Amino acid sequence: MQITFSLNHQTIEIDAPADITLLTFLREHLGVTGVKDGCDVGECGACAILLDGQLVNSCQLLAPQADGREIITIEGLRAADGGLTDLQRHFIDDGAVQCGFCTPGMILAGEALLAKNPTPDREEIADALAGNLCRCTGYIQIFDAIAATARERQAQTTTGERP
Ligand code: FES
Ligand code: FES
Incomplete structure (x- = not known):
C-alpha cells in the first residue's frame, strides 16, 4: 500500500507491505536502526518512537499505520546546532x-515526558519510563539524566535562554 508520512522531518512516500510491523518497516526497509x-x-520499549508526539x-x-503521521526516532533528535540534545548529553x-x-527508547520516553511535564518529580519520571526496560544501568542514572535535563531546561526558561 502506498503511504506518505514524515520521518525525522522528511516526507517519505513509499510502498509499505500491509503485513509487517512498523518496527520492521523502519529498520529493514528504511534503515532506521536506532529503533531497536x-x-x-x-513489553520492553526498545522500539519506542514518537508518533505525532506520542510515545508508542x-x-x-x-x-501502513504510519500513513499521514509524523514519526520521530532517535535519529531525528538533535540540538539546534545539529549536535547532541541536552538530554542525550546528560x-x-x-x-x-x-x-x-x-x-x-529511554531518551524518546524522556522527551515525551518533558514535553508534557517540564518539572517531573522522581515518581513521575519512574511512571513515564515504566514501559521501558533496561538490563544494565538500574534506572537510577537514567532517572538522574532526565531530572538533570528538566532542571537545566527550567533554569534556561527562567533566564530566558530557552524559548
Ligand atoms: S520491541 Fe517493541 S516493546 Fe519490545
Ligand atoms: S539495556 Fe539499558 S543500557 Fe543496556
Missing part, C-alpha cells in the same frame, strides 16, 4: 548508557 527490536511483543511501541503497529554525563540497547 527487543521483545517484539510490546512501533512493534505494536503495522507499517545520558552520557550521568552514566545512563551502558550497552545502549534501551537508550533510544
Whole structure:
C-alpha cells in the first residue's frame, strides 16, 4: 500500500507491505536502526518512537499505520546546532548508557515526558519510563539524566535562554 508520512522531518512516500510491523518497516526497509527490536511483543520499549508526539511501541503497529503521521526516532533528535540534545548529553554525563540497547527508547520516553511535564518529580519520571526496560544501568542514572535535563531546561526558561 502506498503511504506518505514524515520521518525525522522528511516526507517519505513509499510502498509499505500491509503485513509487517512498523518496527520492521523502519529498520529493514528504511534503515532506521536506532529503533531497536527487543521483545517484539510490546513489553520492553526498545522500539519506542514518537508518533505525532506520542510515545508508542512501533512493534505494536503495522507499517501502513504510519500513513499521514509524523514519526520521530532517535535519529531525528538533535540540538539546534545539529549536535547532541541536552538530554542525550546528560545520558552520557550521568552514566545512563551502558550497552545502549534501551537508550533510544529511554531518551524518546524522556522527551515525551518533558514535553508534557517540564518539572517531573522522581515518581513521575519512574511512571513515564515504566514501559521501558533496561538490563544494565538500574534506572537510577537514567532517572538522574532526565531530572538533570528538566532542571537545566527550567533554569534556561527562567533566564530566558530557552524559548
Ligand atoms: S520491541 Fe517493541 S516493546 Fe519490545
Ligand atoms: S543500557 Fe543496556 S539495556 Fe539499558
